[in-house]
Amino acid sequence: MSKLKVCVGIYGMQDFFGGDLRGVIDSIRIADQAGIDQVSMTDHVVMGERVDRYPYGDFPAPLTTPWYEPIATLSAIAGCTDNIRLSTGVLISPLRPAVLLAKQLATLDVISRGRLEIGIGTGWQEEEYIASGIPFEGRLTRMEEQMRVCRELWSQAPASVNLESVQFDKIHAFPRPVQGRDMPVWFGIAPTPRNCQRIAELGHGWIPISYDPKEIAAGVKSIKAAYTAAGRDPNTLEVRVQLAPHFDANGGNFEKTLEGLDAMIDAGATMLEALPLLFCKGPQDLPKFYERLAKVKIG
Numbered sequence: 056m057s058k059l060k061v062c063v064g065i066y067g068m069q070d071f072f073g074g075d076l077r078g079v080i081d082s083i084r085i086a087d088q089a090g091i092d093q094v095s096m097t098d099h100v101v102m103g104e105r106v107d108r109y110p111y112g113d114f115p116a117p118l119t120t121p122w123y124e125p126i127a128t129l130s131a132i133a134g135c136t137d138n139i140r141l142s143t144g145v146l147i148s149p150l151r152p153a154v155l156l157a158k159q160l161a162t163l164d165v166i167s168r169g170r171l172e173i174g175i176g177t178g179w180q181e182e183e184y185i186a187s188g189i190p191f192e193g194r195l196t197r198m199e200e201q202m203r204v205c206r207e208l209w210s211q212a213p214a215s216v217n218l219e220s221v222q223f224d225k226i227h228a229f230p231r232p233v234q235g236r237d238m239p240v241w242f243g244i245a246p247t248p249r250n251c252q253r254i255a256e257l258g259h260g261w262i263p264i265s266y267d268p269k270e271i272a273a274g275v276k277s278i279k280a281a282y283t284a285a286g287r288d289p290n291t292l293e294v295r296v297q298l299a300p301h302f303d304a305n306g307g308n309f310e311k312t313l314e315g316l317d318a319m320i321d322a323g324a325t326m327l328e329a330l331p332l333l334f335c336k337g338p339q340d341l342p343k344f345y346e347r348l349a350k351v352k353i354g
């Protein structure tokens with residue numbers, strides 16, 4: 056059977072602690088001790104009111120939801136943990152200037168002693184781009200070029216870049232990531248032919264936005280073909296998935312939800328992300344949930 060790692064998503068967990076983010080951060084220390092491989096969080100810089108335009112069904116959160124800045128939050132988590140790896144699902148990277156993003160990610164990798172494997176994407180909300188003064192058009196190209204800038208600044212000094220969205224000459228950027236130029240980057244983007252090429256050239260993993268094993272299997276097949284075409288080993292592709300949650304009279308049923316895991320592994324999943332918000336009633340349930348999630352690991 057294929058290896059499988061596990062990830063805890065902290066979306067909405069502040070509700071367990073009366074809105075206190077520090078409680079969430081402290082709880083990840085328990086997840087780290089339980090053997091959870093990765094922690095992931097969601098990103099929104101601002102929110103517009105047209106959540107009806109959300110392309111993946113009903114938007115799951117009210118406008119008053121606090122969207123904590125991921126780099127700052129993951130830095131705090133890095134400071135109180137030892138092994139758990141740090142990720143996002145996803146950081147809307149085009150909302151950050153490329154050179155600033157490179158510095159933020161390098162610094163976080165240094166703080167965590169090499170535990171960052173950031174997840175990036177372009178988001179879905181035009182209002183967020185308008186408010187940030189960033190063009191909504193061309194966001195995929197901007198994201199791709201950001202990663203090219205990051206790889207350059209993480210390995211070259213002086214560094215020079217002449218791309219559509221960013222240009223500079225003889226720039227020096229330190230510190231560099233502990234993991235070096237090839238620090239892992241996961242892409243949360245649709246597996247179109249062009250995006251598969253992007254992942255194969257610049258990425259380490261894929262974060263599909265789907266609960267459907269058939270859709271995920273098709274995406275994995277396309278990305279692995281792009282890996283092969285790029286001269287990379289397709290078996291090194293990492294794929295982080297969530298399972299369609301099962302609910303009963305008592306709320307989220309994790310054991311029933313896990314019945315969909317084998318199909319996801321067959322589809323190519325290498326990491327399972329689970330949200331405690333769906334399966335726990337409060338902070339008292341978290342330690343046992345982390346222990347149960349850790350038992351799902353295959354290695």
